[in-house]
Amino acid sequence: MKVIDYINEANGKTLVSFEILPPLKGKGINALWEHLDPLMEFKPSFINVTYHRSESMFKKKPDGTFDKVEVRKRPGTVGICAALMNRYKVDAVAHLICGGFSKQETEDALIDLHFLGVNNVLVLRGDAPKNESSFEPEPGGHRYAIELMQQVNNMNNGIYLEEDLKNATKTNFCIGVAGYPEKHFEAPNMQTDLAFLKAKVDAGAEYIVTQMFFDNQKYFAFVKSCRDAGINVPVIPGLKPIYTKKQLSIIPRTFHVDIPEELSSDLLKCKTDAEVEVVGQEWLLKQSKELKAAGVPVLHYYTLGKPNVVANVVREL
Numbered sequence: 353m354k355v356i357d358y359i360n361e362a363n364g365k366t367l368v369s370f371e372i373l374p375p376l377k378g379k380g381i382n383a384l385w386e387h388l389d390p391l392m393e394f395k396p397s398f399i400n401v402t403y404h405r406s407e408s409m410f411k412k413k414p415d416g417t418f419d420k421v422e423v424r425k426r427p428g429t430v431g432i433c434a435a436l437m438n439r440y441k442v443d444a445v446a447h448l449i450c451g452g453f454s455k456q457e458t459e460d461a462l463i464d465l466h467f468l469g470v471n472n473v474l475v476l477r478g479d480a481p482k483n484e485s486s487f488e489p490e491p492g493g494h495r496y497a498i499e500l501m502q503q504v505n506n507m508n509n510g511i512y513l514e515e516d517l518k519n520a521t522k523t524n525f526c527i528g529v530a531g532y533p534e535k536h537f538e539a540p541n542m543q544t545d546l547a548f549l550k551a552k553v554d555a556g557a558e559y560i561v562t563q564m565f566f567d568n569q570k571y572f573a574f575v576k577s578c579r580d581a582g583i584n585v586p587v588i589p590g591l592k593p594i595y596t597k598k599q600l601s602i603i604p605r606t607f608h609v610d611i612p613e614e615l616s617s618d619l620l621k622c623k624t625d626a627e628v629e630v631v632g633q634e635w636l637l638k639q640s641k642e643l644k645a646a647g648v649p650v651l652h653y654y655t656l657g658k659p660n661v662v663a664n665v666v667r668e669l
């Protein structure tokens with residue numbers, strides 16, 4: 353079933369969904385099941401699986417010099433989507449990114465997803481690799497998420513890259529896109545960012561999932577700005593638990609979001625990460641309760657690393 357159908361059929365009830373990462377290359381899938389099994393009691397409507405590009409790495413050669421190699425550390429998104437649908441009878445949402453992939457590779461991934469019965473995709477641009485300062489599209493790839501969306505739309509209309517394919521099967525993907533309550537870090541201002549977000553919705557995105565935020569007022573203001581800009585699709589809040597002190601600097605640096613002073617001062621008083629986890633869990637619960645009371649369509653949890661914290665929060669809702 354499509355994400356948008358879950359939302360429409362819920363009739364205003366707030367749903368729950370989770371987001372996971374594929375394991376590092378070479379690791380088995382069992383740790384992922386151990387992570388997800390305890391979360392299934394909450395009957396998530398769907399589970400998102402992130403998509404990852406290759407990164408450059410330097411490998412030491414026997415003569416002591418280094419070779420630069422491209423390594424995709426977290427492959428497996430398509431397979432994990434199919435495996436979790438099979439194991440849990442829950443719908444999977446495959447993330448797709450522009451960065452690091454040609455249109456042909458993306459088409460192949462979409463064909464696999466379609467054959468496996470995965471009908472939901474979250475279409476994203478992706479970021480620059482860690483050692484590069486700005487995002488550059490792959491040769492023969494897309495520069496913006498909206499271009500990748502257009503490729504999915506085309507396949508939904510039976511139009512593949514090889515234009516002379518006769519009677520090609522139409523795929524049936526429901527498309528979600530990302531939105532940023534605190535603005536995408538590259539956008540010059542919120543209005544410009546919202547104009548590009550509206551273009552994605554006008555091009556067929558059926559819902560938006562937000563970047564994580566720790567201050568609900570930012571989400572509420574963002575939804576209002578979306579509505580004022582004529583963006584009327586559901587806006588799903590993305591929520592992440594804080595459970596280590598290190599995250600206090602890593603999260604703002606990596607995701608370009610603020611941690612409210614009230615939360616950061618409580619976290620700074622903690623002596624151990626176990627104490628941080630308690631404070632982080634309380635904050636997440638407070639955020640979740642307020643968002644649920646406001647009638648958000650879905651509470652979408654980035655469960656990475658701490659399924660127990662997410663489980664404790666969802667259980668209390």
Ligand code: FAD
Pocket residue numbers: 401402403404405447448449475476477478479495496497498530531536537538539544545548561562563564590
């Ligand atoms: P876009 O919509 O393409 O926007 C990128 C920037 O370009 C913005 O500043 C926007 O304002 C601007 N822009 C957009 N369209 C145009 C245009 N036509 N002309 C000029 N400027 C334009 N990354 C991964 O690698 N894998 C994942 O699985 C993943 N999952 C994510 C899930 C969520 C919910 C979120 C919020 C982010 C996720 N990301 C993931 C990170 C995401 O790839 C980055 O935030 C990336 O920098 C932007 O992606 P986007 O789809 O918002 O890009």
